[in-house]
Amino acid sequence: MNNANVPAPSFFKGVRLIDPQAGVDAVADLLVTPEGVQQNPAVVPADAKHVDGTGLWALPGLVDIQVHFRQPGFEYKETIETGSAAALAGGICTVVVMPNTQPRLDTPDQVTFEAEEARRVRGIDLLVAAASTKNLDGKELTDHAALKGAGAIAITDDGFPVLDDDLMRGSLQLCAQNDLLFMQHAEDIRMTQHAPMTDSPVSVALGVRGQSSDAEGVMVERDIALTRETGARYHVLHTSTARSMTAIRAAKAEGLSVTCEVSPHHLLLTYDACASGDPNTKMNPPLRSEYDRQALVAALADGTVDAVATDHAPHAKDEKAKGFEDAPFGVIGLETAFAALLSFVHDGTITDTRAVELMTSGPASLLGLQGQLGTLSKDAPVHLTLVDPNREWTVTEEAMAGKSTNSAFLGHVFKGKVVATVLHGELRYADGLA
Numbered sequence: 001m002n003n004a005n006v007p008a009p010s011f012f013k014g015v016r017l018i019d020p021q022a023g024v025d026a027v028a029d030l031l032v033t034p035e036g037v038q039q040n041p042a043v044v045p046a047d048a049k050h051v052d053g054t055g056l057w058a059l060p061g062l063v064d065i066q067v068h069f070r071q072p073g074f075e076y077k078e079t080i081e082t083g084s085a086a087a088l089a090g091g092i093c094t095v096v097v098m099p100n101t102q103p104r105l106d107t108p109d110q111v112t113f114e115a116e117e118a119r120r121v122r123g124i125d126l127l128v129a130a131a132s133t134k135n136l137d138g139k140e141l142t143d144h145a146a147l148k149g150a151g152a153i154a155i156t157d158d159g160f161p162v163l164d165d166d167l168m169r170g171s172l173q174l175c176a177q178n179d180l181l182f183m184q185h186a187e188d189i190r191m192t193q194h195a196p197m198t199d200s201p202v203s204v205a206l207g208v209r210g211q212s213s214d215a216e217g218v219m220v221e222r223d224i225a226l227t228r229e230t231g232a233r234y235h236v237l238h239t240s241t242a243r244s245m246t247a248i249r250a251a252k253a254e255g256l257s258v259t260c261e262v263s264p265h266h267l268l269l270t271y272d273a274c275a276s277g278d279p280n281t282k283m284n285p286p287l288r289s290e291y292d293r294q295a296l297v298a299a300l301a302d303g304t305v306d307a308v309a310t311d312h313a314p315h316a317k318d319e320k321a322k323g324f325e326d327a328p329f330g331v332i333g334l335e336t337a338f339a340a341l342l343s344f345v346h347d348g349t350i351t352d353t354r355a356v357e358l359m360t361s362g363p364a365s366l367l368g369l370q371g372q373l374g375t376l377s378k379d380a381p382v383h384l385t386l387v388d389p390n391r392e393w394t395v396t397e398e399a400m401a402g403k404s405t406n407s408a409f410l411g412h413v414f415k416g417k418v419v420a421t422v423l424h425g426e427l428r429y430a431d432g433l434a
């Protein structure tokens with residue numbers, strides 16, 4: 001085991017430290033060790049690795065609240081170890097994993113397994129969103145209290161919605177009683193019927209079935225009514241439509257505990273990207289109209305969106321090669337998430353601080369972990385992400401650190417790249433640093 005070894009300290013000279021939770025935005029020298037981050041240290045240990053941080057941003061390690069690491073059950077797509085490598089390359093140090101593994105994360109033992117496996121492979125920090133219903137069947141609720149006892153931080157049937165009203169009410173009540181966040185995959189599947197993309201001129205041109213984008217909003221609206229009734233903390237995963245955002249904005253104004261995230265692909269792409277029939281543009285929820293996309297961007301700017309999350313969903317090449325209609329839903333996103341978010345800084349839509357907030361303090365706060373995550377405070381793990389906001393790079397399959405390469409952004413040129421990641425005080429990823 002490497003755990004016994006003390007990693008060498010890192011010394012980042014002249015970086016711009018941005019920590020929205022701590023209210024810090026200043027140029028500083030940082031000495032990083034497993035014990036913590038020291039600003040402008042008087043003494044730098046002789047064995048420290050020096051990095052010239054001129055022009056670089058130093059951020060609290062990024063947090064991604066929706067990923068699929070596929071373990072157990074689908075290790076050919078991704079494992080906790082390979083998913084961690086991809087996350088580190090994207091500056092992400094903490095993730096919330098979804099329960100649609102095989103077996104499902106619907107028992108205390110399965111919840112415990114995830115964290116233990118992450119430790120075994122020296123992976124990133126995993127938080128577990130456990131199943132709302134047994135086997136994600138949507139029929140019988142899991143033992144929410146026992147899942148919380150095993151360490152689950154949230155409840156979700158992601159991959160599926162909790163469709164039944166009474167079951168959803170029951171799950172929200174249990175979440176309220178046990179101080180768990182409910183995360184909904186909002187999709188009225190009676191309306192979508194697994195149609196591979198949004199009903200649009202593109203679905204017609206491709207000759208594939210289209211689904212109504214209202215399938216998301218009707219479920220968000222129903223859930224908000226149940227949230228009002230139960231007093232639970234409710235979160236909308238991968239929010240993709242204007243209708244959902246309108247409902248979420250109103251719920252927040254009303255004072256309900258409702259939060260939401262958006263995914264980079266929904267912020268940057270529309271169903272026009274599906275025109276070539278590329279299965280790497282097929283995900284759930286599917287890409288939407290320009291009207292919906294603009295509503296997401298507006299919500300990103302006005303503060304309605306609490307977090308950006310990837311919905312990192314690896315699939316093997318032969319699965320995606322089945323063609324648009326038959327390929328599984330989902331795209332990866334860990335390595336491109338922050339770069340994608342920076343697009344909206346470069347075009348003036350949001351400030352640099354807001355971009356950082358969306359993957360640090362925002363997710364920490366909605367998880368109920370303010371001060372303990374996504375900040376460089378003493379109570380948070382020593383995670384640090386270094387970003388060159390101006391480095392241009394092209395997304396290629398060869399550069400992917402995870403097992404699968406099904407990115408919707410292959411060939412895309414981004415401005416802004418994660419150049420180093422420190423996990424628990426140890427420099428674990430570095431790309432072209434002087």
Ligand SMILES: [Zn+2]
Binds near residue numbers: 159185238284285
């Ligand atoms: Zn989902």
